[in-house]
Each structure stands twice: as C-alpha cells, then as structure tokens.
Amino acid sequence: MKYRVRRKIGQVVLHGVLLLGGILMIAPFVWMVLSSFKPSLEVINVEFGFFPKTWTFANYLRVFQEVSLGRGYFNSILIASGVTLSVLLSATAAGYLFSKLRFRGRDQLFVLTLASVMIPPHIVLVPLYTLMNRLQWINTYQGLAFPFLMSAFGIFLMRQFIRGIPNDLVEAARIDGASDFRIYWSVILPLVRSSMAVLGILTFLWxxxxxxxxxxxxxxxxxxxxxxxLGHFTQAEAKFPGESMAACTLVVAPVLIVYAFFQSQFVKGMSMTGLKA
Amino acid sequence: MVKRKSLNTYIIFVASLVLVYYVLVCVWPFTFNLYLSFRKTDLLTENKFIGLGNFRFLWKDPVFWRSLRNNIFYLAVMVPLGIVTSLFAAALIYRTTGAMRKIYTALYFAPVVTSMVAAALIWQLLYHPKIGLFAQILSSLFRIDPNNLTFLQNPATALLCIIFMDVWKDSGLRTVIFLAGMDEMPDSIFESAKIEGASEWRQFFTLTVPLLRPQLIFVGAIYSINAIRLFVPVYMMTGNPPGGPANSTKVLAIQMYQEAFYGLRFGYGATISMIIFAILVGLVVLELRSFEQRWEY
Structure with missing residues (x-):
C-alpha cells in the first residue's frame, strides 16, 4: 500500500517536472506570438503583461511594408530546394560510386570528400568570396547555392546505406545489360528512398x-x-520589438506547423543521423 | 564489392564531378587561404608578402586572445551544461510511455527545428532590460529596478546569456540522441542490478551513463566544434557591431568576419581562419581517438 502511494507521488512529480520543462521550452514562442499582436505602446510598457490588452495586426502590416518578406521566402525556398535536390542526387550518385564500383584513386577521392568536413565554407570565406567575385556570382542564386551543392556528410551517409544493398542485385542488372547510369537510376535510387527523405529534410532545414x-x-x-x-531587424536593436516578433512569427510559424504534422519523422531522422558535421 | 576493372562513363562522370567540386570549394580555397595568411592585402590595391607578419601581429593582438578565450569559455560552459540538462531530461522522458512520451519529445524538440536566426532574435528581446520577459518577471516579483537588469548589455553576463539561449535551442536534439541510446540498452543488466538492490540513482550513474559513452562522445564532439565555429547567435544578439559590449562576446569567427569584410584586412582574416581550422582539426583528432577506445557491455 505504502509502496503504491509512493509510486503515485513519484509519477506526479515526474510528469510535473516534465510538463514544466516542456512549457519553458515553448514559452519563448508563445511570448513571440503574443508580443507580435501587441500595439507598440503596450510592448514598450514596463508593466508586466503576458497577454495583449488590445489585439492588433499593425505590426504585421508594417513588416510587409518595410521588408519584402515574400521575396525573401521565394529566395530562401528556391535556394534550399535547389541545394537539397543537388545534394540528394550527388550524394546517392557518389554513394553508389564509392560503395559498389572499383577504379584507381577511388579511396583517395573518398578521403578528399571526407576531409572537406574540416574545411567548411565558413572557414574559407575569403577565398570563396574572391572566387564568386571572379565568376561574377555575387548577388546571384548560383553564388548563394554554390558552397553547399554537394555534402560530404550526405555522401558518407548514402555510401553506408548503399553498401547494405546486396551485390547480387547490382550484378543481375548488369548481366541484363544495364549501364551504371541505368543501375543507379532504376535499382539504387528506389532502394534508398527512405534515407533520401531523411537527408532531404535535414539539408533543407540547414x-x-x-x-x-x-x-x-x-x-x-x-x-x-x-x-x-531577420538580421535586418536585429540591427534596429529592439527599437521595433512588435515588428521584430511579427517577422519572427511569420518565419517560425510555417516550420513549426509542418513540424507538428511530421513530428515523428523529424525526430527519428535527426536522431538516426546524428547531426551535421 | 562488384568487380569492375574498366572505367566506364558513369565512373568518369561522377568521379570528375566530385573531384572538380571539392577542388573548387575546398582544396583551392584552403590553399589560397594559406597563401593569404602570409600577405597583407585588401584584395584591390595592396597585396604584399609579409612572411609571418600576420601571425606575429596575432600573437600580440589582445582582441584575438579575448576572442579565443571567449570561444574556450563558451565550450567549457555550454558543452557540460548542455549534456547534463539533456541527460536529465532524457532520463525523465525515458520513464514515460505512450502518448505522453510523444508529447514531451515534441515539446522539447520544437526549438530544434526553428531557425537559429529567429531564435536568437526572440531571445535578444527576451533579455531586453525594459521590454523583455525576464526583466519584467524579475522586476515585478522581486522589485528589482529594470535598469539594473542588463543581461546582454553587461560584459559580465552577455556571453552567459548567449550560452543559455544555445542550450535551450538544441537541448531537444541532445535529449533525443540520449533517449535513442537508452532505448537500445539491454533490459537484462538493469534487472540484475535491481535484484542486487542498487538504487535508481546508482543504476543511472554506474550503468546508464557509462553505456551512453558513444552518444556522449558524439554530442560532446559536435557541440565543441559548434562552440569553436560560433557565429550566428553572437552576430544576432549583440547588436552593432557584433561582439560587444567591450569585446565580451567577441569570438574567433566574428573577429575573422570583421577583419576581412569590415576592415578589409583579408590577410589577417585568413590568418584567424587558419587558427579556427587548426583547433577544429585538433578536436576531430581527439574525437576519433576517443571513439577508437573500445567499450563493452
């Protein structure tokens, strides 16, 4: 009896602590959304108030007047999709190359791709910038996408998965007269579709x-x-807090809504592959 | 392995694409960066060889040492704090089942999927001395003058504030990684420990934590690397110019960016990025070493 009561209390404490922690984790988002609906006088008011006293859309209207958020979305989604497509194709193609095919210099080439993890674009900013300058790719979509078109992490991941595909399958297709391009497209790609989905989600988000x-x-x-x-808003140094939060809401909300629907895929994918290197 | 001796068009096509891309995006930039680090150049009018001049300047540059110290402080606080909090959360979530477990995971994971830029902007305002939530709560609960609650404007606390934001942002990811590790552990050893009368605390520290070694090394390595490469949160949260107040949040990546693209000292910027590279290589070697050591059930 006593044991059962203690267990009950333990359960209540456990869920209480977890729930409190969970609320703290999403509190910043709730505060963001609520602040975005406050009139500017109310945001600046020192008096503590979590909920808006009067709700307004003025902040959102001003965000749309001030910055071209629509164009920003278009640019971001275009580049992230283009890069994701390129990373998926190159990672699977190179994954097949490094796991199932044999040629001179293969291992050296694989080491080169892995070594690139230690030299991310952020470390060689100056040379990459001069390269973009010479190609006249400053202010272009090609320039924005260029350093991310292939991913060593993706190649490594896909090599691991394609390795697990039985050689007999590849061999059989070859006896049927299929070229390596054909094998890649009709044998390998359909078999790694689920891991491509994971790599795709991660690449897009990053x-x-x-x-x-x-x-x-x-x-x-x-x-x-x-x-x-969004960086533009931080330069304003909190002079327009309502607008900043409205802009943040517009950026964060779509991702959180998509996440709410595909929550388990996100979590599984991220925990399975670890993290970007 | 499928045996193929002859080169075919697939091999030539894919291998040369990979080779050309990594030469362009990695080999050549690294070589050029090394070359730049021995020169004084604004990439327009001035470009001269100065030998080890940049490195000598670096050695005497107090801002560089401050940046390096901040990076190390960030690593030393953020990594243990991030691991301990996520380990605690994982241990608690591990005891729940079914729908509640899914709900907790979803809540803790939500900040992970949001963009770092937006997260940093939200927290910059949360920390604001007048309108921020923290200041409002503290001043109404404890009657502290909000003018004294300068979180990000105070050199003593600014970097810590950024660390807390970063711990919050990715704690769900670390929790999920630990949770996956805990789910993989065999039940049998915990049962025998229970029979021998080991308390739950004891089980946690003598069984769970040692068995999580691979995950702990992985998480430790990833976040150490992130701490050395740190840029976005500092840039977003410390105003204009980033790294303030009084260089208290200046880190290597921020200084590199400023030297190169504000100061047009591209040679010196390249020198700082060589230092970041050297530290990264050191960390990766350390990580590989700890992974190689065997662990057994």
Whole structure:
C-alpha cells in the first residue's frame, strides 16, 4: 500500500517536472506570438503583461511594408530546394560510386570528400568570396547555392546505406545489360528512398537557416534570404520589438506547423543521423 | 564489392564531378587561404608578402586572445551544461510511455527545428532590460529596478546569456540522441542490478551513463566544434557591431568576419581562419581517438 502511494507521488512529480520543462521550452514562442499582436505602446510598457490588452495586426502590416518578406521566402525556398535536390542526387550518385564500383584513386577521392568536413565554407570565406567575385556570382542564386551543392556528410551517409544493398542485385542488372547510369537510376535510387527523405529534410532545414554565407555574398535587397531579412531587424536593436516578433512569427510559424504534422519523422531522422558535421 | 576493372562513363562522370567540386570549394580555397595568411592585402590595391607578419601581429593582438578565450569559455560552459540538462531530461522522458512520451519529445524538440536566426532574435528581446520577459518577471516579483537588469548589455553576463539561449535551442536534439541510446540498452543488466538492490540513482550513474559513452562522445564532439565555429547567435544578439559590449562576446569567427569584410584586412582574416581550422582539426583528432577506445557491455 505504502509502496503504491509512493509510486503515485513519484509519477506526479515526474510528469510535473516534465510538463514544466516542456512549457519553458515553448514559452519563448508563445511570448513571440503574443508580443507580435501587441500595439507598440503596450510592448514598450514596463508593466508586466503576458497577454495583449488590445489585439492588433499593425505590426504585421508594417513588416510587409518595410521588408519584402515574400521575396525573401521565394529566395530562401528556391535556394534550399535547389541545394537539397543537388545534394540528394550527388550524394546517392557518389554513394553508389564509392560503395559498389572499383577504379584507381577511388579511396583517395573518398578521403578528399571526407576531409572537406574540416574545411567548411565558413572557414574559407575569403577565398570563396574572391572566387564568386571572379565568376561574377555575387548577388546571384548560383553564388548563394554554390558552397553547399554537394555534402560530404550526405555522401558518407548514402555510401553506408548503399553498401547494405546486396551485390547480387547490382550484378543481375548488369548481366541484363544495364549501364551504371541505368543501375543507379532504376535499382539504387528506389532502394534508398527512405534515407533520401531523411537527408532531404535535414539539408533543407540547414540551408533554409544558412546565415553567414548569404551575409557575405548578397548585398542586394532583392536577393536577401529570410535569415538576412531577420538580421535586418536585429540591427534596429529592439527599437521595433512588435515588428521584430511579427517577422519572427511569420518565419517560425510555417516550420513549426509542418513540424507538428511530421513530428515523428523529424525526430527519428535527426536522431538516426546524428547531426551535421 | 562488384568487380569492375574498366572505367566506364558513369565512373568518369561522377568521379570528375566530385573531384572538380571539392577542388573548387575546398582544396583551392584552403590553399589560397594559406597563401593569404602570409600577405597583407585588401584584395584591390595592396597585396604584399609579409612572411609571418600576420601571425606575429596575432600573437600580440589582445582582441584575438579575448576572442579565443571567449570561444574556450563558451565550450567549457555550454558543452557540460548542455549534456547534463539533456541527460536529465532524457532520463525523465525515458520513464514515460505512450502518448505522453510523444508529447514531451515534441515539446522539447520544437526549438530544434526553428531557425537559429529567429531564435536568437526572440531571445535578444527576451533579455531586453525594459521590454523583455525576464526583466519584467524579475522586476515585478522581486522589485528589482529594470535598469539594473542588463543581461546582454553587461560584459559580465552577455556571453552567459548567449550560452543559455544555445542550450535551450538544441537541448531537444541532445535529449533525443540520449533517449535513442537508452532505448537500445539491454533490459537484462538493469534487472540484475535491481535484484542486487542498487538504487535508481546508482543504476543511472554506474550503468546508464557509462553505456551512453558513444552518444556522449558524439554530442560532446559536435557541440565543441559548434562552440569553436560560433557565429550566428553572437552576430544576432549583440547588436552593432557584433561582439560587444567591450569585446565580451567577441569570438574567433566574428573577429575573422570583421577583419576581412569590415576592415578589409583579408590577410589577417585568413590568418584567424587558419587558427579556427587548426583547433577544429585538433578536436576531430581527439574525437576519433576517443571513439577508437573500445567499450563493452
């Protein structure tokens, strides 16, 4: 009896602590959304108030007047999708190359791709910037996407998965007269579709969030991505808090809504592959 | 392995694409960066060889040492704090089942999927001495003058404030990684420990934590690397110019960016990025070493 009561109390404490922690984790988002609906006088008011006393859309209207958020979305989504497509194709193609095919210099080439993890674009900003300058790719979509078109992490991941595909399958297709291009497209790709989905989600999220490279390579307002536009608000140093929070809400909400629907895929994918290196 | 001796068009096409891309994005930039680190150049009018001049300047540059110290402080606080809090959360969530477990995971994971730029902007305002939530709560609960609650404007606390934001941002990811590790552990050893009368605390420290070694090393390595490469939160949260107040949040990546793209000292910027590279290589070697050491059930 006593044991059962103690167990009950333990359960209540456990869920109480977890729930409190969970609320603290999402409290910043709730505060963001609520502040975005407050009139500016109310935001600046020192008096503590979590909920808006009067609700207003003025902050949102001003965000749309001040920055071209629509264009930002377009730029960000275009680049993140393009990079994701390129990473998926190159990672699977190179994964097949490094796991099932044999040629001279293969291992050296694989080591070179892995070594690139230690030299991310953020470390060689200056040389990459001069390269973009020479190619006249400053302020262009090619320039924004270029350093991320292939991913060593993706190649490594896909090599691991394609390795697990039985050689007999590849061999059988070859006896049927299929070329390696054909085998890659009709045998390998359909078999790694689920891991491609994981790599795709991660690549898209990381590139949607990329900040430092666009900061270097974009100077034209029309080429700005979403993170750069948000950066514009931080330079205002909290002078327009309601607008900042409205802009944040517009950026964060779509991702959180998508996440709410595909929550388990996100979590599984991230825990399975670990993290970007 | 499928045996193929002859080169075919697939091999030539894919291998040369990979080779050309990594030469362009990695080999050549690294070589050029090394070359720049021995020169004084604004990439326009001035470009001269100065030998080890940049490195000598670096050695005497107090801002560089401050940045390096901040990076190390960030690593030394953020990594243990991030691991301990997520380990605690994982241990608690591990005891729940079914729908509640899914709900907790979803709540803790939500900040992970949001963009770092937006997260940093939200927290910059949360920390604001007048309108921020923290200041409002503290001043109404404890009657502290909000003018004294300068979180990000105070050199003593600014970097810590950024660390707390970063711990919050990714704690869900670390929790999920630990949770996956805990789910993989065999039940049998915990049962025998229970029979021998080991308390739950004891089980946690003598069984769970040692068995999580691979995950702990992985998480430790990833976040150490992130601490050395740190840029976005500092840039977003410390105003204009980033790194303030009084260089208290200046880190290597921020200084590198400022030297190169504000000061047009591209040679010196390249020198600082060589230092970041050297530290990264050291960390990766350390990580590989600890992974190689065997662990057994």
């Amino acid at each position: 590139n949607y969030d990329e900040f430092l490279w666009p900061l270097v390579v974009v100077h034209d307002n029309r080429m700005m991505t979403i993170p750069l536009i």
